[in-house]
Amino acid sequence: MPTYEAFLSDDRAIEGLPIRLVIAIVVGVASLSIMMSMLGGIGTLGATELDAQPEAEVIDADERTLSVTVVDESGEPVEGATVVVDGDSAQLDEIATGTSGEDGTASVRIDPELRQNQDRGTLQIDIKPPSGTDFQDKRQNTEVLVVDR
Incomplete structure (x- = not known):
């Protein structure tokens, strides 16, 4: 089990962050922007x-x-x-x-x-x-x- 001192000396930053999570966020943001632009074009919702x-x-x-x-x-x-x-x-x-x-x-x-x-x-x-x-x-x-x- 890691100790408190081990956490303080760890300088790897976000090295352990799963790449799948990063890809999911990028794809999600891109999809959301496409959906919002489609909604803006609808006559009843747009000005x-x-x-x-x-x-x-x-x-x-x-x-x-x-x-x-x-x-x-x-x-x-x-x-x-x-x-x-x-x-x-x-x-x-x-x-x-x-x-x-x-x-x-x-x-x-x-x-x-x-x-x-x-x-x-x-x-x-x-x-x-x-x-x-x-x-x-x-x-x-x-x-x-x-x-x-």
Whole structure:
């Protein structure tokens, strides 16, 4: 029977770990990742990506109402989504928001400004999906180009 001193002087680390256990863990992790990716592709369990379609992708640097249509992956309009328009390289005095109606369109009032010596900039559009739905907005949406004419 090994003594306490024998354990202290043993420097073999995990030399005795059965290789079958290591192989089983690697195969199990690989199988689990394949099963999880298959589950993510099922329509009832996966989330549907939303996209923003602004009425005009290029606008002048003046006050206006911008209409943005919210659609799902199949191009169908989505009602009840909140559209958020914020400055990127173009500036807005405040963040503009609107809620999409039955036709999926939200109207937001914006007054974009460009910095001195800047002839163009962009506005960023984000979507907050309606609550209680399986929609998400993970990908970047179309930006609106603001030009000084």
